[in-house]
Structure formats: C-alpha cells, structure tokens
Amino acid sequence: MKIKINEQEIQFSGSKTILEVAREKGIYIPSLCDHPLLKPFGGCRLCLVEIKGVKGYVPACSREAEDGLEVITNSPVLEEMRRQTLELLLSEHPNACLVCREKEKCEEHKITIRKVDEVTGCIFCPKNNHCELQKVVQYLGIEKIRFPSSYRGIEIIREDPFFDRNYNLCILCGRCVRICHEVRGASAISFVFRGSQTVIGTAYNKPLLDCGCQFCGACVDVCPVGALTERALRGELEAEKEVTTVCPYCSQACLLKIKVREERILGAEPANLESLGGMCVRGRFLIRDLVDNPYRLFKPYLRIDGELRETGWDEALDYAASKLASYSSDEIALILSPHLSLEDLYTLILLAQQGLKTNNITLSTANDSFLIIEKLSQENDFYLPLNYHPQDLAEARCIFILGGDLTVLQPGLWVEVLRAVNQGAKLITLDSVGRPYDRFSTINLKALPESWPAILARLIELAARKEGVFEKIIPPFFQDEGIKTLTRASEAFNPDGFEEKIEEAFSLLAHNKSVFLLGPGFWPFHRAEILSLLLNLVQLFEARLILFGQESNSRGASALLGRLKLWPLSPFDLNRQITSGKIKAVLCFGPWPFLGPEKPPFLLLVEPYRNHFSNSAEVLLPAATILERGGTFVASNGLIKRFGKAISRLNESRPDWWIGLQLGCRLNPDFPIFADEEDILRTMVPLFPELKNLITTDSLELKEVLTTALIEEKKGKKKLINLSFMENFFGIVRKGVWRLLIEFSIDHYRSLPLALVNRDFRRIRLPKRVKLHPEEATKLRVADGDAIKLKKGKQSLETRVKISSRVPPSVLLFSLGLAYFPEDPASLFIISSFSREEKGSLIQEVITIE
Amino acid sequence: MSCLLIKKMASEDKEIFKGLELNQKSLIHLLHRIQAQYGYIPEEVVDDIAERLKITPSEIFGILTFYKAFALEPRGKHLVTICLGTACHVRGGRQIAEEAERRLGIKAGETTADRQFTLETVNCLGCCAIGPVVVVDGVYHSHVSIDQIEKILKKATEKGDEKN
Ligand code: SF4
Numbered sequence A: 001m002k003i004k005i006n007e008q009e010i011q012f013s014g015s016k017t018i019l020e021v022a023r024e025k026g027i028y029i030p031s032l033c034d035h036p037l038l039k040p041f042g043g044c045r046l047c048l049v050e051i052k053g054v055k056g057y058v059p060a061c062s063r064e065a066e067d068g069l070e071v072i073t074n075s076p077v078l079e080e081m082r083r084q085t086l087e088l089l090l091s092e093h094p095n096a097c098l099v100c101r102e103k104e105k106c107e108e109h110k111i112t113i114r115k116v117d118e119v120t121g122c123i124f125c126p127k128n129n130h131c132e133l134q135k136v137v138q139y140l141g142i143e144k145i146r147f148p149s150s151y152r153g154i155e156i157i158r159e160d161p162f163f164d165r166n167y168n169l170c171i172l173c174g175r176c177v178r179i180c181h182e183v184r185g186a187s188a189i190s191f192v193f194r195g196s197q198t199v200i201g202t203a204y205n206k207p208l209l210d211c212g213c214q215f216c217g218a219c220v221d222v223c224p225v226g227a228l229t230e231r232a233l234r235g236e237l238e239a240e241k242e243v244t245t246v247c248p249y250c251s252q253a254c255l256l257k258i259k260v261r262e263e264r265i266l267g268a269e270p271a272n273l274e275s276l277g278g279m280c281v282r283g284r285f286l287i288r289d290l291v292d293n294p295y296r297l298f299k300p301y302l303r304i305d306g307e308l309r310e311t312g313w314d315e316a317l318d319y320a321a322s323k324l325a326s327y328s329s330d331e332i333a334l335i336l337s338p339h340l341s342l343e344d345l346y347t348l349i350l351l352a353q354q355g356l357k358t359n360n361i362t363l364s365t366a367n368d369s370f371l372i373i374e375k376l377s378q379e380n381d382f383y384l385p386l387n388y389h390p391q392d393l394a395e396a397r398c399i400f401i402l403g404g405d406l407t408v409l410q411p412g413l414w415v416e417v418l419r420a421v422n423q424g425a426k427l428i429t430l431d432s433v434g435r436p437y438d439r440f441s442t443i444n445l446k447a448l449p450e451s452w453p454a455i456l457a458r459l460i461e462l463a464a465r466k467e468g469v470f471e472k473i474i475p476p477f478f479q480d481e482g483i484k485t486l487t488r489a490s491e492a493f494n495p496d497g498f499e500e501k502i503e504e505a506f507s508l509l510a511h512n513k514s515v516f517l518l519g520p521g522f523w524p525f526h527r528a529e530i531l532s533l534l535l536n537l538v539q540l541f542e543a544r545l546i547l548f549g550q551e552s553n554s555r556g557a558s559a560l561l562g563r564l565k566l567w568p569l570s571p572f573d574l575n576r577q578i579t580s581g582k583i584k585a586v587l588c589f590g591p592w593p594f595l596g597p598e599k600p601p602f603l604l605l606v607e608p609y610r611n612h613f614s615n616s617a618e619v620l621l622p623a624a625t626i627l628e629r630g631g632t633f634v635a636s637n638g639l640i641k642r643f644g645k646a647i648s649r650l651n652e653s654r655p656d657w658w659i660g661l662q663l664g665c666r667l668n669p670d671f672p673i674f675a676d677e678e679d680i681l682r683t684m685v686p687l688f689p690e691l692k693n694l695i696t697t698d699s700l701e702l703k704e705v706l707t708t709a710l711i712e713e714k715k716g717k718k719k720l721i722n723l724s725f726m727e728n729f730f731g732i733v734r735k736g737v738w739r740l741l742i743e744f745s746i747d748h749y750r751s752l753p754l755a756l757v758n759r760d761f762r763r764i765r766l767p768k769r770v771k772l773h774p775e776e777a778t779k780l781r782v783a784d785g786d787a788i789k790l791k792k793g794k795q796s797l798e799t800r801v802k803i804s805s806r807v808p809p810s811v812l813l814f815s816l817g818l819a820y821f822p823e824d825p826a827s828l829f830i831i832s833s834f835s836r837e838e839k840g841s842l843i844q845e846v847i848t849i850e
Numbered sequence B: 001m002s003c004l005l006i007k008k009m010a011s012e013d014k015e016i017f018k019g020l021e022l023n024q025k026s027l028i029h030l031l032h033r034i035q036a037q038y039g040y041i042p043e044e045v046v047d048d049i050a051e052r053l054k055i056t057p058s059e060i061f062g063i064l065t066f067y068k069a070f071a072l073e074p075r076g077k078h079l080v081t082i083c084l085g086t087a088c089h090v091r092g093g094r095q096i097a098e099e100a101e102r103r104l105g106i107k108a109g110e111t112t113a114d115r116q117f118t119l120e121t122v123n124c125l126g127c128c129a130i131g132p133v134v135v136v137d138g139v140y141h142s143h144v145s146i147d148q149i150e151k152i153l154k155k156a157t158e159k160g161d162e163k164n
C-alpha cells in the first residue's frame, strides 16, 4: 500500500496509523500522547494533519493509513494550530527555560541559571535534555507564550517507594494511566476530577502502595516530561554510558539499559519495548543494590585460629585445594545456584567431576521445576516443548495459572496473558490466596496447596474418561469413588459449588486451545507430583506448559545438568549425609535454604556477599556479581542470551568460573585451561551446539545482548504418566486451628535477599510480616503493624501483622524465599512447623497466637 | 456513618445491586443509587464496589470525581444549586451566589455545620432563558434576584419540615 506524506510517496504494509508510517520514514510529526505500546488516544492534538478530501484536521496518531491517502503534516495553518495548542499547554507548565532566549548558551555560560528555580524552569528537572516537551517546543520554535502563565501548586508526592510524582509538570497526556491500565492491568492511577481541575491520581489520593501498584515503573518510563521520576537518580549526574544487558533476577531475562557513571551503576531502564511493558520492580529499581551494598565481599578470607582473616588469592586457593584433596570424592558436595551463568556452571561441574571426582552436585533451588521436567521427560521418553513465543499466548483461548502471583513473579508473562484475555481468552486460576488478576478470570478455584494435586487429578480424571484412557492412568484405588472425594476439602473455600467449577474448567480446557502457566509457589515437597499431573493434563488437552517465576538461569542450569544426566541430590539427602558425617566438605556457590543445624567440617563459600554461613566457613572467596563480568543465560522461553559486563570494577572479586578453574588446576594437573568465557563456550559446543552462534570474535567488548539462539528440545512422543503415586498422597494433616502457608518469593540474587538491602522494597514486600484475613484480625483484636507472638511447643516467633483480604480465613501467610531461610527466625519457625512425611503426608504442628 | 454500617449496606443491601450486572457497565448506575440513598459516596464502599464490579478503586474514583452528580462528602438535607453559566453570570449569578454564601455562612461546595444546606455552583443548567437560575431540592427558581435568596432558603426548610 502507498500513501503520500508532504508529496513524498511512501510504501507501507499492515495496519498502521499515519503517525507510525511517518515515523518509520523519519518524517517528524509532533506528538505527546501517542506511545507505541498504547492504543491511540488523541489527547494532545499536536499531531493534527490535513488529509486531501477530508474536512478539518485529523490526529495522525488515531487515523489508520489507508491506501492512497494524501497527507500534509506541515502547512502554515497546522503549525500555527500546534503552536497555539502548545502555548496553552505551556501556560500551565513551568516554561521559563523552554522559551528562554539564552537557552542555547545556558549550558555553557549558565547566564540565567540563578534566576530560574524548579517551579518555573527546566534546570533542575530530572528530565532536562530528555524531555519530549522540550523537543516539541524546539521543533515549533516557540519563543513567547501568549496566555497568562499559572502554576498549579500541587504538592509533590514523595511518600511512595521508588519514585516521586510532581503533577505540576504533568501535561495530562494520559500515557501513565493508559500503560497502567492497558498493558499492566493494574489501574492504580486514573484521571481524577475534571476540567481545569483534572489531575492524575489514585483513589482518595491514597499512596500507590495501597492501590495495587506493582511498582513496575512503566508509568515513569512512558512519561514524556519530568512528572514521574526515580528517586534514586535525584542528585546524580548524567550517565556517561549506557550498557545493554540482561536482568539477573528472573528467567524472563528482560533486557536492561544500565546507566553507568565512573564505573558506578546509577540505575536501569528497560532496553526495549518488550521490557518496558513487562519489567518488574526488581529489574527496574533494584539493579544498583545488587552491586553496591554493605554485604559485598571484596577479599578472600581464611579461617585461622578460629577467626576469619583477610588473605591473598593464591594463599586462599592453595589452602582450599589442599584441604579438599584430603577428602575422598564421596565426602564432598557442591551446591550451585541457578543465578550462575552457563560458563560458571559448566566450569564448576568440571571442577566436581574432574577436580574432585564427585557427582554430588545439587542446585540451591533443590527441586527446580525445569530440572524435574527434564528428568521426567528423559525417564518417560516423551516430548514436552517448553520454548514459547508471545504468539503461543496470543493464540490461546484458555489460560490456566497456578503456583504464585504471576504479576509479581514474572510480569512480562502476565502482560501477554492480559493481552490474550482482552482478546477474549478465558482465564482460570488455582490458588490459595487472592490474586490481583482474579478480577479478569472466568473461574477462580480457591484451595490450599495440599488439595491442588487432587484438583488436578480430578481434571485428569474427567479428561481421561473422555479420551477413553481412564483405566490406563487412573489407579484402581480411585476408580470406584473417583478422585472427586479428594477435592471435598476445598468446598469450604468455594461456596458457590466447587465440583461445578471444576467441571466448567474442564469444559473450557477441553474445547479451547489452552496454556498452563505454572509458578514455583506450590508446596515445595510435592513438586514432582504436581509436575507429573500437569504433564498429563498438558498432553490430554493438547495444551502448552510454561513455567514462570524461576531464577535467571534455571532453564540453562537444568538443560546443562539434564544433558549430562546429573540428577541433583535432594536437599534432604544432602542434609542427612552431612548430619551422619558422610559428607564432610561442601563447596557452596549459592544460597542453601534447607541446611539443617549440622554444618559440615569444611565449608567453602563462594559468594559476592557475606551471609549467614560466612561465620561457619573455613574459606570465603569473593565472587563477582554477574553485572561486573557478563555471561550467558537461558530465559524461560528458551532464548539463549549472551551479554557483556555492565561495569568493570572487580576489585579482588573474581568470576565463579575463574575460581572453579583455579581450584580445578590445583587439584588435577590435567584440568582444562580456559583463558576467557569465549573459551568455555567453545568447549561447551559439543554438549550445547546452540551456543555456536553466540561465540564472537571480539569477546571482551560485548556491547549488545546476543539473542540469536534458542535452546533445542529433544523430540519424543506422547506418553501419559500413571497416577498410582496419588494413592499415597493425602496432602497435609493439620492439627490446630491455624494453617501456615508459604508465599514463595524469588526476591534474591544468590544469597542476598533484596529486601535486606533496600528499604523501599521492604515496604512493598513486607517480608517479615504474617498476613491475616481481616476477620481473624478482628477476632484477635489486632491491627496492621501490631505485634503478635506465634507459639509452637516450646518455640515461639514474634512478628507483625499485615491484614489482607486476599488471605483465606484461619491461614497464616508468610512470604519466604531461598535466601531468607536460615538467617531469619521466621524461616526456621516455619520449616520446623512441619514434621516429616508420614504415608505421603506432612503434619503441621499446632500453632497458637498470643 | 460507621464503617460497619457501610459494609453492611454494600454487601447486604440487595436493593442497591438489584437488577445490575456485576461489571463495569453498571458503575454509573450503581453510584447514582448510592448517591440517592446516602447523599454521597462513602469512601468505605468504594473498595467493595470495586471488588464486585471487577474494577479498581482508582478507576471508580476517576468516574466519581468526573461527574458533579456524585458527592465525596455527605451533603446537607437541602441542596442549593446556583448557576454561574455565561447567561446567568451576566445577569448577576455571581452576586446571587455570594449572597447565598453569606447567608449560609459557607463557601460554594460546602455544607453547613448543621447539615441543613449544601451549596453548589454549576456552569449552565440548560435553561438560560429564565436565568439567573437557582435550584433548591430539584425545584427551579427563575429570574432570581439577590433579595429573594432569603425567602427561597427559608421556604426550603419549611417544606422540609412539613414533610417530616
Ligand atoms: S508503577 Fe506500574 S503499576 Fe504502579 S502506577 Fe506505574 S504503571 Fe501502574
């Protein structure tokens, strides 16, 4: 198709607005409210154009380009209209600098600086030089404003975490409101009041904290002016460079643009539109804290005479190697973190196998879902694609979410789900806690996690009957009564008929193209069982399975271990072997949540941070964070992303692979030598042919993120798993009134809980609070923030209350992540509140509240 | 009104939700009903409505503040609306409003301490020909002059008392 813009003929294809076509061709049409992620709004009226044969003036952002249109964008009438509109707009915006005659020379000579303050000028505006309003003013050459100026005098809102809101600078373009509503589905902000009183605000001006804000920062990033600004950047000078890299926190692996000055990280912004829509608070606001915090380790330490002493690398490595050499191979174990890069993991596996001659390897995530699937599919020889494209969600007509809050754990996926739902896809949720997206869903199945297997099994039963495979996979044990009996426990939570809801869910799944989204937040002891059930469901409904809320390189770590058929020790086995004295030396490269009270005689910690275990370690080696060295991750959708370092400031810290290599060489003279990461990747190619495309020639200066490769998935066939394991499966036996529930969080990097180092983040997540249903709080006569004491036998825990109607009655909801477990009394209390399995069940102790 | 009472109203008062679909389309209708019954939209019901209609409190607040018909604060027993549209303005609407403010001892938009009167100004009521216009409890007074204000206000209280 063709249109003419200002006499110039332009070819284009697909459905696009006139503004988009013009932009592609580099023709500038002033615009302030339009944004590529948002629906046309037509609010600012700056993009008005003339179309031949059409009366009046048309906003280019809202008019679709049709074949043969002839458009004029720059007639004198248009320019004059735009100038008027803009002057009106500026009359309510600080404008002294915008129209200042000395503007050009200002930067250099600062002639006028002292006369202009924040209220009237741009000098102190955080958006100065990046402001879209400045750009439009310059284009239209505005030098004088013909309307009386007014300052709105609205108080600046500084009480929320992470960003300030100064609506005196707001031009009411609505981008923030629209991205929050259309893209994020949070609708935390709206236009409030009307006419000249209109502002952007929340319900009753409450803080964003109380309005369902996800603190994704999307509003900050789309604001064309300086109304919304990141607080951490206040008082910082401009960045000297921006480096594109991958977010190290979760397996969405958002692309980040990291702002650097003097080898210091100032902050991070989304590097592309996909990240802009889908990022979360961790990547947007907590990147700096990963590198700069008081827990960083910069020197190797050795325990000498019972005390940790600073030492040099050679000394520390020699000592560690000589100690390790004194243990036999089955006395040694390695704990790896899925936050490590492929290069690290590979070298450390080599260290285990060739340096220490052991296969005692485990992941700090213990039962990593990706790894369990890897194992189940190898054992059962079936094919289950886990790679996905945005299309897979866009085409889904039914989406089933279970296992945690998708908007918190991996909002990039939530954004795609919302898009599908807005196009008519049906949403089903299975959860114990209310979720912000419950309001978008057709069916909400509410049940405590111990009933989830039964509910999933019931869906399988319905599907298996229909497919005629009922006898094949449903064990005789269930064949008479049906699994229905097991789901009764959940009826109490679902007053309007639980069985009907399950049947309705079944029929949605059976008749529509479906996707299951599974998070990490289900009861950790039954991961394999829940995954087996899901694998059946996915095959029976010919659906897709997507795992969310995993750590940044979970997928890569699982693929690597899976291809080597290294199935990790369970954390309980490891603990048992430590306690029994079978394992004597542990090399720990990540958090170690399930460690019991017994510490191994020799503990070697390799971490960027000091942590709870530092005091028990014999050797402490400072690892560099991923931002200081780059690496390769596999995102949850299967995309392999190789990225460079954001800053070069290692001090004495070193990449984990380098540490592994040094130890390996000291333990085994034939240990392979790697000069750099490139070298490791090259060695990995036989095992990981996908990496071939990612090996560049100038490895040291990786400026862009390389994302050309997708992880290969083994082909196999359809195969259902028999549900006989369900016979022994009864969930949790609860003795008292209270049921402890764990909200699984991934708010950590290696052993560092992010809430520990960022106060604003603590205000959002409230990691130390126990959440209670409002009615329970009334019964106990406690209010938000009140202290309560939980008791169990002789143990007790003092904690504070957060009241939330999302929590079911008689539940105590705690948030818990891997990096929190041992150091926090709450974790120990929670873990010890469950006694070990008995006939497939867990027993929860009686808990009382004082 | 106590929090509990309002909770009760929103969740148990079937009348208020009667015949309405529980989705965003019903919002304006529902707000009108609540306004009619309670004279304003209590903050405490907003969360509850939001949950039922599957929208967010901020979205409701946006709508609530857009329309003049909804009040954020409890209104008085009698609502006095004075037009300040162009036609009424040129015929002395502003002075009439000032007189009403003086007599009631409040500013436009406020409610008297005894909860008897709420005073409001609007921009045009669509009957410019008979301006200046003052509306009291839905009764239109045309061609109003300053000295009539006292009588109009007095009549309102008397009428109200008769009803009781
Ligand atoms: S941070 Fe995100 S969720 Fe919060 S108001 Fe902005 S766009 Fe909405």
Ligand code: SF4
Residues within 6 Å of the ligand: A169, A170, A171, A172, A173, A174, A175, A176, A177, A200, A219, A222, A223, A224, A225, A227, A228
């Ligand atoms: S705060 Fe920024 S994005 Fe939001 S309406 Fe105002 S100018 Fe637009």
Ligand code: SF4
Residues within 6 Å of the ligand: A247, A248, A249, A250, A251, A252, A253, A254, A278, A279, A280, A281, A282, A283, A284, A409, A410, A411, A412
């Ligand atoms: S933690 Fe995950 S969702 Fe959040 S910014 Fe990082 S990669 Fe994106």
Ligand code: FES
Residues within 6 Å of the ligand: A030, A031, A032, A033, A034, A041, A042, A043, A044, A045, A046, A047, A048, A059, A060, A061, A062
């Ligand atoms: S960009 Fe078209 S009206 Fe604002």
Ligand code: FES
Residues within 6 Å of the ligand: B083, B084, B085, B086, B087, B088, B089, B123, B124, B125, B126, B127, B128, B129, B131, B132, B133
């Ligand atoms: S100006 Fe008063 S009714 Fe129109």
